[in-house]
Amino acid sequence: MLQTSIWRALTTFSWTINAVSSADCTREGLLATAKSYVDAQTAGKVSGLKLATANFTYQQNNKVSDINKGLLSTAYKIDLSRSTADTVACASYTMWISSSGSKPYVVGTQIRHANNDTATISLIDTVAATTGDLFFNATKTLGYIKTEDWSNINSTGSRPSRELLKKVGDGYLDMWTDSKAADSIPWGTDCERVEGSSYTNPCGKSLPHGGSTKANGNRRYVIDEVIGSVDVLCEFTSLGPWPDSHEIRVIDGKVKYVHTITVMKM
Incomplete structure (x- = not known):
């Protein structure tokens, strides 16, 4: 009887551990983190992001960089932003445009999460174009993209x-x-x-x-x-x-x- 009780307790414990370790990466979690990234960029404050305490990487224009010296350390007025979510890779993509100020930008950023855990960010990977880059004109780009329909495909x-x-x-x-x-x-x-x-x-x-x-x-x-x-x-x-x-x-x-x-x- 005692052995049966112990076996049941161990089975329940094992199931609980497995359920936690195989947590789902949710669309809602990915998009919430993407929004926190846009908010942090608007404020120019990295402190608003939940970065992994170990093995976090910030990459800007294909180079590993110090996040405190990167684009996120400066506040930008964002005219348009839009995010997509990949629950298989547990990653999101955010495009944002800032067309005003002395240094306009058009930016694409992928955010990745380890172990399907959207509560913390393991990688911020940014490509940031500005004046002098290929066909760059943030105002014109904004004018084209803001008219597009990027609503969900519900069916x-x-x-x-x-x-x-x-x-x-x-x-x-x-x-x-x-x-x-x-x-x-x-x-x-x-x-x-x-x-x-x-x-x-x-x-x-x-x-x-x-x-x-x-x-x-x-x-x-x-x-x-x-x-x-x-x-x-x-x-x-x-x-x-x-x-x-x-x-x-x-x-x-x-x-x-x-x-x-x-x-x-x-």
Whole structure:
């Protein structure tokens, strides 16, 4: 009888431990942390972020940096921000634009969480473009992007798969080295492409078809099936050692929006 009671107690304890260790990474938790990041950037105060006490990394323009000396240490008036969530990778992507002041910015940031725990941040990974970077004009970029529809795809049957979104993201970055990559992407007929502040419609016009021998590497993904988007931070090695963000949205199986942030100064 005593052995049975002990076995039941141990079983219950083991189940409890396993339940805690396999906690779900929730969309709500990811987006709440993304909002805290935007709030911290608006205030210019890192103290508003719940950073992991061990093994936290801050990376800005593909270089590991001191967060207290980075972009987050300065307050910016943010004209527009938008976040997506990847519950599989336990990561979020936030794009924000500050078009006023002496130094405007267009920024893409991936935030990652270890052990599916959205209560603390293990990595902040930022690509930040400003005056002098590729096609940079924050006011023009803001004008294009603020008119876009990035609402949730509520019908689960209409959402693109994770596999398709990653394939589209990789296909786009492969266009500079693979002559067939551009034709493998399902372009929409009314697709808008905003590269810095350079606008193209439809997206499938004027695309590269290979030519470079250097692949765009160091790719980091945030994939959100609910929004139908993929963001890839990378090094745009095919043209130069440039920190870069490529974000793509797919609607009804076709590419609808493409955004790029490319930093040319190092």
